[in-house]
Amino acid sequence: MADVAVLAGVSLSTTSLAFSGNKPVSDATRERVLAAAASLGYAGPNPLASNLRRGRSGVVGIAVGRLSTAFRDPAALPMVDAVSEVLDAAGFGLLLMGDDAAHARLPLDAVIYDICGRETWTSYDDLVARDVPMVVVEGPAWPGTTFIDIDHRGGARALARHLHDLGHRRVATLTLEPSHPQRGREAGLRDVFPQAEVIGACASDHDAAQALVSDYLATEPDVTAIVCQSDVQAAAVVLEARRRGLDVPGDLSVGGFDGVATPWLDLELTTVVQPLADKGRATAEAVLARIAGERVDDVELPVALRVGASTGPV
Amino acid sequence: MADVAVLAGVSLSTTSLAFSGNKPVSDATRERVLAAAASLGYAGPNPLASNLRRGRSGVVGIAVGRLSTAFRDPAALPMVDAVSEVLDAAGFGLLLMGDDAAHARLPLDAVIYDICGRETWTSYDDLVARDVPMVVVEGPAWPGTTFIDIDHRGGARALARHLHDLGHRRVATLTLEPSHPQRGREAGLRDVFPQAEVIGACASDHDAAQALVSDYLATEPDVTAIVCQSDVQAAAVVLEARRRGLDVPGDLSVGGFDGVATPWLDLELTTVVQPLADKGRATAEAVLARIAGERVDDVELPVALRVGASTGPV
DNA sequence: GGCTAGCATCGAAACGATTCGATCGAAACG
DNA sequence: CGTTTCGATCGAATCGTTTCGATGCTAGCC
Structure with missing residues (x-):
């Protein structure tokens, strides 16, 4: 120069x-x-010199765990997409943080923790020590972090009420692996069906859900509806029920969560639609505000019940 | 300090x-x-100071276009996963580069272009000017870049031969949007079936493929096999064929490409399996070598035909 | 014509580490 | 006991910008 x-x-x-x-x-x-x-x-x-002088790298980390796991769930993409869009527009880039890597040496202006089932992250302490702003999406509300969430409980409760209105009384549920969102969603279900039986817990993964439900249905359980905590799970349940000769929703109603597209299913799921893009934008905006040194309030976004063709009267 | x-x-x-x-x-x-x-x-x-002094940020960009598009195809994840794993181990992080953002100010040690259909990327010239090493995966072989690819043509040819051996003579194909891999795969098919009819071109997206094939099958074409250029397309074709009362592979054989899991399909696709993880590792290693200033040769990885249950004799 | 404003430009001081070459001791050797 | 060797430590230079405060200059105003 x-x-x-x-x-x-x-x-x-x-x-x-x-x-x-x-x-x-x-x-x-x-x-x-x-x-x-x-x-x-x-x-x-030179960006490196510029970074040093300005005390900023323009890089925001996003911790999602293993990529292939995190992005297998179609609900993850639109959210990250929105994050990326807002950050890009502000001149920031999004850096994927794998599970356990030593990111301590990377120049991060802020970090997003997205849907982390793990209660602890190896990098958390270090980021606190470095004073790196953190935004947690649907995760535990760690001290010092900004918290972006959706109304898991309200959404799950709305779906449960819908089933109750249709006359369902015996309901089982397939839960996510223990994690923050799981708790709220199960609680919402129990607000209406306190006795709901838990089929099992698995990731939002077709094969895993199908396997669990297959075993469960083999016992010819006395339920009229199964509530899942993700649409991918719900789609698997629908297919498995059909495979066993059950009609959906004639013999079994199935509810999902997320509101993502399941194009391989010829049936629209009844589900709780969450505003994925809004969530991403809110996250990115919180990140930018915190980088700018502003105080940021936690956010809880509303969800909406979408009645599809996978639920019906008992 | x-x-x-x-x-x-x-x-x-x-x-x-x-x-x-x-x-x-x-x-x-x-x-x-x-x-x-x-x-x-x-x-x-302080990473920023360390970066300046060492002339390195530890950040590698990966350009994949819009995230939700790039990662909708399940073939993308294992590859990026492997990249991330190798880079993480070497202390590098992976930064997602959106489409058109001005990444000029970001501290990038190298950039990966993955499966880019666009012949030009806004950032290319700038990166050349900055002398940032570039590795291109299944994309055009731009000057100065290292090139990682698979044997598209050989794989497609093997699948075509398999169909030919089964007695198929009238074959149609669903191609990807114009892009580098597309060319090799179509060429491989034409090595065996020069006259193969093109149904249309679409992204590796269930809905798009299904729509195209639906229109095509409505014309009751005189073909016994459809060769797709991705498994997602192939799965869509199978489901659409069935919806129209065709048996797969009894009435119609369907071939795919990629070798990814399609858990919502109760049928194993006949497909060309590409070594996604190897491709990712090779990419990451090329990146590391180029960052270290070494010369790196281009790589072409082999693929393997996997005969599943979606193809059968005429 | 003198005075104030305000814009364009400049000099110099950071920003916070890494690293080269030199120095200093102590251990190893004959 | 003198010399060599090698590891640990240190000083000083450097990486390439950004930005603060100051300066000069022109234009506008009464």
């Missing part, structure tokens, strides 16, 4: 300003600087 | 060495330094 300054006949500071635009520079000067840069093959301020 | 040095009674350089381990430091000294750091609440070297 110094060479560019000399060639353009201006000072180093002016050259910097010409690139960053942080203070007014006359058009003539700016053009002279850019021309000099071009002729010297200078590609603009 | 200077304060830590003073408190520990050593020089700044020794303190740095105690943290980085780049040169031997006596155990006693290291402990003293770490203790001093702990008592001062010093969380280790």
Whole structure:
């Protein structure tokens, strides 16, 4: 940059300003600087140096655990997509943080913890020590973090009421692996069906859900509805029920959660639709605000029951 | 860090060495330094400063286009997963690069372009100017980049031969949107069935494929097999064929590409299995080598035909 | 014509580490 | 006991910007 300054006949500071635009520079000067840069093959301020000086890297970490697990659930993508969109627009990039890596040396301006089932993350203490802002999505409300969530309990309760209204009284549920959202969703169900039987817990994964439900249905249980805690699970339950000759919703009603597309299913699920993109945007905005040093309030987003064709009267 | 040095009674350089381990430091000294750091609440070297000095950020960008599109295809995840794993182990993080964002200011040590249909990327020129190493996976072989690919053509040809051996002569194909892999796969098919009819082109997306095939099958075409260029497409074709009362593979054989799991399908697809994890590892290793300044040869990985239950004799 | 504003520019001081080459001791050797 | 060797430690230079406060200059105002 110094060479560019000399060639353009201006000072180093002016050259910097010409690139960053942080203070007014006359058009003539700016053009002279850019021309000099071009002729010297200078590609603009070195990001590393710029980062040090500004105390900011423009990189935001997102901890989602193993990628293939985290993104297998179609609910994850639109959310991360929205995060990425907002951050991109603000000039920030999104860095995927694997499970256990030593991210201590990476230049992170903030970190997002998304749907983390694990109650502890190896990096948490370190990030606290470094004073890196953290935003937790549907996870435990750790001290010092900003918390973005949806109304798990309210949504689950609405779905349960819908089933109750249809006359269902004997209901079983397939839960997620122990994690934060799981608790609220199960609680909402129990607000209406305190006795609901737990079939088992598994990730939002087709095979796992199908296996659990297959075993369960083999016992010819006396239930008229199964409430799942994700749409992927619900889709698996529908397919498995049919495979066993049950009609959905004639013989069995099935409820989901998330409101994602299940194109391989020729039936619209009754489910609790959560505003995935809004959640992502709220998350990204919280991140930006915290990076800017502002105080940020926790957020809880509403959900909506969508009645599809997978539930019906008893 | 200077304060830590003073408190520990050593020089700044020794303190740095105690943290980085780049040169031997006596155990006693290291402990003293770490203790001093702990008592001062010093969380280790500032990554930003470290980055500038070392000329490296530890961040590798991966350009995949829009996330929700890129990761909807289950073939994408295991590959990125493997990339992330290798990079993590080497202390690098993976930064998702959206479509058009200005990543110019981000501190990137290298960039991966994955399966990019677009022939140009807005960031390419800039990265060349900055001299950032680039690795292109299944994309165009731009000058200066390292190229990781699989044997699209050979795989597609093997699948085509398999169908030919089963007696098929009238074959149609569903192609991907124009992009690099598409070309090789279609070429492989035409090595055996030069006249194969193109049903249409769409992304590796269930709905899109189903729509295309639905229209096509409505014309009651005179074909005995449909070759798809991804498993997601193939699964959609199977379901759509069945919906129209066709038996697979009795009335129609269907071939895929990728070798990913399609758990919602009760039938194993005949497909070309590509080594997704190997591809990811090869990519990450190429990235690391190029960051280290080594010359790296292009890579082409083999694929394998897997005969499942979606193809059968005419 | 003198005075104030305000814009463009500049100099210099950070930002917080890493690393090269030199120095200092103590152990190993003959 | 003198010399060599090697590991631990240290000083100082450097990485390439950004930004604060100051300066000069022109334009506008009464």
